[in-house]
Amino acid sequence: MSSTKNMGRFGQRPCHPQLSEHLLKWASPSPRHTRNGTRSCPSRLRARTRAVIGRPARRATAGDITLRRARIAVRANVSNDEAFGRKRVMMRRPTLFLTVGLPCTGKTTAARRIEIEQKALRLTKDEWVKALYGHENPPSAQDVIEGRLIQIGLRALELGNNVVIDYGLWSRDERSALRQAAADLGATVEMRYFELTPAEQRRRLDQRQAEAPHTTWPMSDEELAEWAANIDIPTPGELDGSEPIDDPPAGFATWDEWRRHRWPPSVS
Known part of the structure; x- marks a missing residue:
């Protein structure tokens, strides 16, 4: 004879060994019968049982x-x-590309190539000056536009994007200031220098003036000769990055201070 020690309220074993006695009082007093005559847990009890111990896991298909x-x-x-x-x-690490050279030496052509190949933000000053001033080319506006483009470029570097700054940078101090600004942001610098003979430069200027006058301004031979005499040609150490960055010019504690002086925030 089987033991009745573990029998439930209705004469059958509880539906689950962990079922607490306090659940049994919620069961219906009248038991249900299955087709084969065996007793089963009432529906109210089954619902509460599932709420406490969870629905029995079905076989995974x-x-x-x-x-x-x-x-x-x-x-x-x-x-x-x-x-x-x-x-x-x-x-x-993002890279700041600097194009250095006199007018019509191939800087913008190279900058466009860098833009595509390196997925860089290209900042070409002449395009902005032309869009804002047309045939005019005021020096004071150039400085402000250059400064604004530098701010945009440094922000893009900070966000992890490559940047190519495309305008002359004839001064070594200008290049040193930008090298330092890039280093402060953890970016690398690649400098490209472009140079042509005066005859080839003149030929390209005349060709551009004839084919795309909206992209340039007239330039005399005297102006070209003056600019060629004033440019600080990059040293090999500047170009390959092995040369340390110079100290700021006298009167400026940091390159950031000099940069704000060189490229003012507004036209005076």
């Missing part, structure tokens, strides 16, 4: 297993992609 594996794979791929993205951001 092949479709369930496939779906579970797919979800795990997706989570793993997302985690790997996020980790790779963080690692790539941490490892990749």
